[in-house]
Amino acid sequence: MAEAGHIDALTPYARSLGILVDRWDGDIPVLRVEFDATVEGRPEHYHGGATGGLLETAGYGVLRAELDRLGRTAVLKPINITVQYLSAGKSRTSYAxxxxxxxxxxxxxxxxxxWQDDPARPIATAVMNVLMADA
Structure with a gap:
């Protein structure tokens, strides 16, 4: 992931959802996605898949940023991802x-x-296990 707002480092799937790097919190990228028809499930709410995509992209983002910081290269392969949906994402910007x-x-x-309005009140969480294969 490159500097804030730089979309080229994101996957085509992330770009299709409109996910962007909003800012950096130290060495950690904070991602955002605006609410629009692309991510809408039931009226005025995020589709669960869009929320899951945001979580997964943020997980890979923090891992890629740390590997870059350490000078390591690896092909990232998912082992598993578990998503917990805590509350409905409403029709406003979401962050992860x-x-x-x-x-x-x-x-x-x-x-x-x-989260949406308050990082202390998440709308969803995920736990990811990722294999780092030699590049």
Whole structure:
């Protein structure tokens, strides 16, 4: 992931949802997605898949940023991702950021939170386990 707002480092799926790097919180990218028809599920609410996509993108973003910081290159392969939907995402901007809970030589464990108005009140969380294969 590059500087704030730079979309080229994001996957085509993330770009299709309109996900952007909003800002950096230290070394951690904070992502955002605006509410529009692309991410709408039931009227005036985010589709669960769009919320899951935001969480997953934020998880890979924090891992990629840390690997770049360490000078490591790896192909990231998902082992699993578990999403907990805590409340409905309403028709406004959503944000997400991840935190690496364990970074090993071959795998990483990441927790991610998505929120709208208040980071202390997440709308969804995720736990990701990612394999880091040699590039």
């Amino acid at each position: 950021k991840g935190r690496i809970t364990k970074l090993g030589r071959r795998s990483a464990n990441i927790t991610v939170e998505a």
